[in-house]
Amino acid sequence: MSALAWTAVGSLAAWLWLLLGQGFFWRTDVRLPRRVAPPVWPSVCVVVPARDEAAVLATSLPSLLAQDYPGRAEVFLVDDGSTDGTGDLARELAARHGGLPLTVDRPGEPPAGWTGKLWAVRHGIGLARAREPEYLLLTDADIAHAPDSLRELVAAAGTGGYAMVSQMARLRVQSPWERLVVPAFVYFFAQLYPFRWIGRRGGRTAAAAGGCVLLRADAAQRARVPDAIRHAVIDDVALARAVRAIGGHLWLGLADRVDSVRPSPRLRDLWRMVSRSAYAQLRHSRALLAGTVAGLVLVYLVPPAAVAAGLAGGDPVAAAVGGAAWLVMAGTYAPMLRYYRQPLWLAPLLPFTASLYLLMTVDSAVRHHRGRGAAWKGRTYARPEAVSDEG
Known part of the structure; x- marks a missing residue:
């Protein structure tokens, strides 16, 4: 030959x-695992780091405020030095739509050694800890959640004994370049980090999708999150590795009703x-x-x-x-x-x-x-x- x-x-x-x-890795049937409603719903604090997100916030934030969650839950939006009125828009949306309580705060510029997002997450978790939540939902400002998203995540985490449950949000696919590039992005990610391997107890593969991460608050504290990963550019994978390092059981899969609303219509x-x-x-x-x-x-x-x-x-x-x-x-x-x-x-x-x-x-x-x-x-x-x- x-x-x-x-x-x-x-x-x-x-x-x-x-x-x-x-x-x-190529199969797309890894969705939220079996879940049973707990007898008492644990408290949850939602942390949303946001920098110049006014263009998408009107779609994403109301979906969080409208969560149909039977337990105690509230939202902390951390305005990471925005110049487009992100914080003011968030307050306006909360006043207009109601729903879960919303706190908006600004942490100031990140110190040396911190990425802006993780500095904002740190500030948000610090605010949340005063409420002593059992779970933290870390979600990006461009992610829209179905009304039962939080309830389903918490039920899955409790039923499976997971320290972290993460869903790969369905990214926006409308323009020709998005159709060509976006599905391949998730395909390549799954090839690097097969979802089935991540869900194995005691497995070595660790990854998460940063747009939607439900994390036990005690696991975050034991893993020193986010301080231990403060300089990570790929923060979701670093977060998963930190939780795996303390013996936490992880789960990652594709989302059915968690969507990114951020447009990326151009190849650039x-x-x-x-x-x-x-x-x-x-x-x-x-x-x-x-x-x-x-x-x-x-x-x-x-x-x-x-x-x-x-x-x-x-x-x-x-x-x-x-x-x-x-x-x-x-x-x-x-x-x-x-x-x-x-x-x-x-x-x-x-x-x-x-x-x-x-x-x-x-x-x-x-x-x-x-x-x-x-x-x-x-x-x-x-x-x-x-x-x-x-x-």
Whole structure:
């Protein structure tokens, strides 16, 4: 066989392993586990860090205030230095819609060594602890919850004995670029962190979706959250690892009625979302970056290249093996497209989308080495190794 055919064989072997040996990451049936209503509903405090979120708050915040929760619950929105009137709008929405009690506060600028979001979360948890809640719901300002969302999360956590229950909110998919890029984002995340592995007791895989995290308050205190992860750019995964480290049982799955309302209609918006943290995911390692690029090329780009080159160059073996690998790839992507209610003809386009993610990852590394990495809403964060451990 030709070198191209052997390379295609390697890609097909990788896909067969991903299909069967990576926690069935491609399946989308991991939803909230079995839940039974407790005899007494525990108290919950909802913490919402918000920086310049006025554009989405009118949709998301009323859904939190309208939670149909049988126990005691209240919302703490922490205005992280917004300049667009986020805090004033939150107070206006609470006065207009009523519902759960709302407290709006500002913590001031984060000190050195803290990301803005985690500094806001710390402030919100500090306010919440005065109420002595049993659970904390950490949710982003762009997340809209169904009226029974909090009730279902608490019931699931109590029934399963989970220290943390997290749902991957259904992201907005309306523009052509969102249809092409967003389902793949969740697909790649599940490939890195298979949901079934996260839910295993005593397992090693730990991850969460930062938009919707229900956390036992005592687990947060024992894990020193968020202080222990104060510099984390990918804070949801860092949070899950901190809770796992104290023996906490985790659960992560796809949401049915928890949705992100943040629009990202342009490729530029999506590019910025991915590139700001992609290199941090690789621990700012050039070796891991090189390995990731090579892996993406082998797994996602070789199959269509082998088909095209094999057909053009009279190499039927390369074309057939590459086609088989491409077919498996598209088949594993189809369930995620169904979950996002997208047409299945997008599945064969996954190699193109993967090439975009490859370029986003390289761009993330370039930005980091130019001192512009991990930039978000006017702030740029240093790599963890550059942050002092004092305090």
